[in-house]
Each structure stands twice: as C-alpha cells, then as structure tokens.
Amino acid sequence: MERGRTATEGSGAERTAARQHHGNRHGRSERARQAVLEAADGLLVEKGFTGVTIEGIASSAGVAKQTIYRWWSTKTDILLDAFLQDATEALTPPDHGDLTEDLGAHLHQLALFLTRSDAGTVFTALLGHAQHDPAFAGVLRARYLDEQRRRDRLPLDNAVRRGELPADLDTVAEVDQLVGPIYHRVLVTGDPVDRAFTDLLVDNFLRRHRVR
Template sequence: MPSASPQPRRPRSGSRRDEAARLAVLHAADDLLAEHGFGALTVEAIARRAGVAKQTIYRWWPSKVEILLDTLIEDSGKHLPVPTEKPTAESIRGYLRDFARFLTGDPAGKVLLALIAEAQHDPGTAESFHQRYLGPRRDQERDMLARGIDAGEISPVLGPDATIDALVGPIVYRALTGASIPSGLVDALVENLLRPRSI
C-alpha cells in the first residue's frame, strides 16, 4: 500500500491538546477497533476507554474517522516507514514484507483495512483518507521506486502508479479477505513487476 513528505495538516478547533490525553484517545481507538470492528466503534466508547470527556474529543476531532486517521498516520510512520535510504530491490522487498506484517499483525493495520472498507461507501471518509494518508504515502512510494530506477536497481514493467497498485493490491486483498500472505507472494511480485538487477 522516498523522501519524507510532510503530512497534510487539518485545521483543529479548541484548546491545545494535552499529549497524554491525545495518545490515550489514539490508543483507545485502535484497541476498540481491533476488539469490536468499525461499525461498533463510537466516540463515546473511545472517551470511556481513554478516560477523557466526549466533549474533549469533539473539540479535537470531528469524527471517529479522523481519530483513526491520526492513529494510522502516527503508527504507520513508526512501524511502517517507507525506506528513505538509497533503495535497492531488497529494501523494496523488505518494505513489502513489512507491509504484509503490518496489515496482519499490527492494530494500526486493522485501522488501515477498516478505513479502506469504509471509504468504499462513504465519500467523506474516502476524501479524507486519500488526502491525509493514501496520497502522501503514495508520493513516498513513488519516490522510492523512482530512486530505485535511477540507481539501476529495478526496471519496472509498468508505470509508477500501476506498479504501486500491482505490488500492494494483492497484499491488501488477501488481508481484507482474512487470508495469509506468504512470503513467496511478495517475492513473486518483486521479481515479476520490478525485474530487479541481476547480481
């Protein structure tokens, strides 16, 4: 699903947030999502789990989707950074393997899958998801591929956007359907789509 691009900032209302309370809300949101799913997740439940007032949450976030997006942006930045060093075929392969593990084993991976699903039938979620997460990450992934091409490490058979879709699409699909993601799948995607330089 590159140089670090700044994440688009969303206007905030209300007073400056207390960092401990902010983190408590983010952790409560992804824990409750993992436990109960997106449909059962409510701001009231997040407030109870985080130990903050519901009104406090609404001062900082307009909806549960925006809370989940903040959780996803923060956690994926820590647990799934797009490589910024000189890319090689192996570092790209490693990123895709990390992506598979993120989707299947990290609570923030469940947040990503839930937002993908919700974006299919809610235009507001889709717009915010693309603007705040998918767009910036795709820019980073596109830059990673471009630098790999410039370094002579890879020779993709498709254009940059189609290559990204073809690499991450099967991984996301298997995670969405609850299937395991074998390492051989990542290897096949890299070998067939990126045509790594022979050593």
C-alpha cells in the first residue's frame, strides 16, 4: 500500500480497476464467441457440413482452438448454438394485435429464414446430421424444435387471448398444420415457399375457423 493512502481508498481503486479489467475481458470474450459463431455459419455455407472443421473455424474467426474448446466440444455444438441464436432473433413472431397480420408475417418470415438465410442452410445440415446421431437428434428437438413450436403458437395464443379465436382451440395441432407444409416443401419436395403459398396457408386457416 502506498504511503498516505487509506485502506478504504486503496481497496476502492483496486475494485474499480478490477471491474474495468473484467469488463474488457468479458467484451473480448464475447466478441471472440460471436466471431466463432459467424465463422461456423459462413464455412458451412461455403464448404458444407463435412468441410467444416474446428481448425477451419478457428482460422476464420481469428481465434485459437483452445478458445473454441472453452465453450464447445464439437463443430456440431458450435453450429447448433449459431443456429439457435439466429432463430431466436429472426423467428419470434410479431404482435400487432391482429391475427391475420401476425400470422401472415410470421409464416412468411419462417419461409424466408429456412430458404434464403445462412441459418436455413445450417438447419438443413443439422437435421441431416441428426438422422445419423440419435443423441444429437434429441438435443436438437429439445433445444430448437420444442422452443420453435412454442414461438409458432404465439400468434394463435395471442388471438385466443384477444377473443379472435375460441378458448378451446387446439393450438398445438393447428400450428402443425400451418408450419408443417412449409417444412415439407423446404426439406422434402423443394417446391417454392413464396408469399403466395404462406398467405394461402393463412387464408385456409382463417376460413376453417371462420375468422373475418
């Protein structure tokens, strides 16, 4: 301790310095983490699932492999976290207070996300990997599919709350009929999933439930 400075003053300054150092370190860590997630996305689109390696991700992100292994064990773990972050940001439905507008916007956004974004490419790759890895299939279902079904139900749940839809509506079954055709076209047939198609899904739903 320096002469003339009290213990209270010294410890306060040290605490301030410690907080600043911790904040900077945390900031660098978060930037590195985001760089890894973005690098994994980009490499998968460029090289395909088998072409993505931890070494390649580290090089593209400008970090050491040891940095990656602090957070993830495999490239699949990295790709899943990257996809989940993108899905949370892009696939949380809007709430404009109107079922037709909310449902139309959400289904269109889901279609765009799956067909035109890097995240959609990652999702397709992860589904393919899940076919050969039952343990990962369970993780994917628990971390994405279950949560996404909850998000997909939000426009219906909000409409039930507002009285636009009946309180006893089976929203789980209904949302499967709304989003199921989108996934079927994306993953099975390859047919277009344009705005006309998603609007048709909404129109059919509204007519079925006599919603004006």
